[in-house]
Amino acid sequence: MAYSSSPARSTVKVQRTLGRSMRTVRSKIFSQTGALPEQNLSETLTDSVIDFRLIELAAGDGGSQKSPSLEVTEFLELSQTFSDFSAYSSDISGELERLAKLPESDHWSRHGGSDIDCEVGSGFLHRENLTSEIFESGCLENIHHTVQICVKGLQSPSVTDQRLTTAKLRLLAKNRPENRELIGSSGAIPALVPLLRSVDPSTQENAVTALLNLSLDERNKKLIADAGAIKPLVYALKIGTAASKQNAACALMNLSLIEENRLSIGACGAVPPLVAMLMGESNRGKKDAMATLYKLCGARQNKERAVMAGAVAPLVEMVGERGGGLSEKAMVVLSSLATIPAGREAVVAEGGIPALVEPIEDGSAKGKEFAVSTLLQLCGDCVTNRGLLIREGGIPPLVALSQSGTARAKHKAETLLKYLRENRQVASPSCP
Numbered sequence: 001m002a003y004s005s006s007p008a009r010s011t012v013k014v015q016r017t018l019g020r021s022m023r024t025v026r027s028k029i030f031s032q033t034g035a036l037p038e039q040n041l042s043e044t045l046t047d048s049v050i051d052f053r054l055i056e057l058a059a060g061d062g063g064s065q066k067s068p069s070l071e072v073t074e075f076l077e078l079s080q081t082f083s084d085f086s087a088y089s090s091d092i093s094g095e096l097e098r099l100a101k102l103p104e105s106d107h108w109s110r111h112g113g114s115d116i117d118c119e120v121g122s123g124f125l126h127r128e129n130l131t132s133e134i135f136e137s138g139c140l141e142n143i144h145h146t147v148q149i150c151v152k153g154l155q156s157p158s159v160t161d162q163r164l165t166t167a168k169l170r171l172l173a174k175n176r177p178e179n180r181e182l183i184g185s186s187g188a189i190p191a192l193v194p195l196l197r198s199v200d201p202s203t204q205e206n207a208v209t210a211l212l213n214l215s216l217d218e219r220n221k222k223l224i225a226d227a228g229a230i231k232p233l234v235y236a237l238k239i240g241t242a243a244s245k246q247n248a249a250c251a252l253m254n255l256s257l258i259e260e261n262r263l264s265i266g267a268c269g270a271v272p273p274l275v276a277m278l279m280g281e282s283n284r285g286k287k288d289a290m291a292t293l294y295k296l297c298g299a300r301q302n303k304e305r306a307v308m309a310g311a312v313a314p315l316v317e318m319v320g321e322r323g324g325g326l327s328e329k330a331m332v333v334l335s336s337l338a339t340i341p342a343g344r345e346a347v348v349a350e351g352g353i354p355a356l357v358e359p360i361e362d363g364s365a366k367g368k369e370f371a372v373s374t375l376l377q378l379c380g381d382c383v384t385n386r387g388l389l390i391r392e393g394g395i396p397p398l399v400a401l402s403q404s405g406t407a408r409a410k411h412k413a414e415t416l417l418k419y420l421r422e423n424r425q426v427a428s429p430s431c432p
Helices: 020-033 047-059 072-084 094-100 104-110 113-119 132-137 140-154 159-172 177-185 188-197 201-214 218-226 230-239 242-255 259-267 271-278 283-296 300-308 312-319 327-337 341-349 352-362 365-379 383-391 395-404 407-421
Strands: none
Touching: 140 159, 140 177, 140 188, 159 177, 159 188, 159 201, 177 188, 177 201, 177 218, 188 201, 188 218, 188 230, 201 218, 201 230, 201 242, 218 242, 218 259, 230 242, 230 259, 230 271, 242 259, 242 271, 242 283, 259 283, 259 300, 271 283, 271 300, 271 312, 283 300, 283 327, 300 327, 300 341, 312 327, 312 341, 312 352, 327 341, 327 352, 327 365, 341 352, 341 365, 341 383, 352 365, 352 383, 352 395, 365 383, 365 395, 365 407, 383 407, 395 407
């Protein structure tokens, strides 16, 4: 289901309060004079300082500046925050959270090393009190025997056997890389894929999470895709439990690290349910959805799908949120979408320019970098958008950033200020 975008926002949005006082004063003066303000304001940066800085920048050689469209590599360096974006540990079930809290001494008082080998193997499927430590500590020979039992259990017609077996495999694949490799080579992946459509929510969640854990192994990524898991994972993304949806999103993100999988994932309908997650109540779900969308948007077709599905509106809304780690990540995804014309139009229509000025004024150092990078995407080749940025009072915070931001932020702020100052006939009056 596609997200139904809200009506286009006006550039004056009374519901936004953070950082609005400075821009309201500046915008009012601009609207009265029709030019850059020249009178002093009781602000940290007076207009005389702003004008002096603009003249200083304009006097420099602007001809050698890179077009924002040529700064993709630099922006990708900025967006390395997505490398550990999701912050999932590979498995977030309540069961494993409980297991993680078990006192180590209590566990070892019940399970000696020799006992563990006896626990793992025949007859273990219906044991409800197994812990991940039993699997973690078993030798590979016994683990291999256990995996073979699990593979047979996955093919059982019994829903109970399926539920218990997927839970065991999920535990086996949680932490140990050698277990993931062993499970991947055992034939478990093709047996797990049909259970992604299980009518039993617990079985489906276990199967999704087991594949997520297995997808952390590079060799398993190809095995999972070749086993036809992409479409069933998208199915779980649409109709699963909250945990199933989040872990399906993370599994698809891992698969999208292989470039050829990105188009397949998009074509199977992953983008609309990911956009729906952006509107959910869970911050974890929003972060997982943004991480996956960002990876998928390495393909232009998926950027177009994201814009059509209404991703821009909730992303712009998240830019204004403070705390929770959503704002910076939303800006990274917006900048990716802004590399296509439809994306730029949607960001501007949803009030993206005033929303992006706010973090330049009062955001974190990294947030300021992401904000100015996204504004460069929007305004570099579009006079109309530059005018919107000026009317929103973007010049003073950009000047401040060019003087006191990080090295990368300073460079981008100076570049954007030159675009705002240069002869308007240099760029096309329309927005490409």
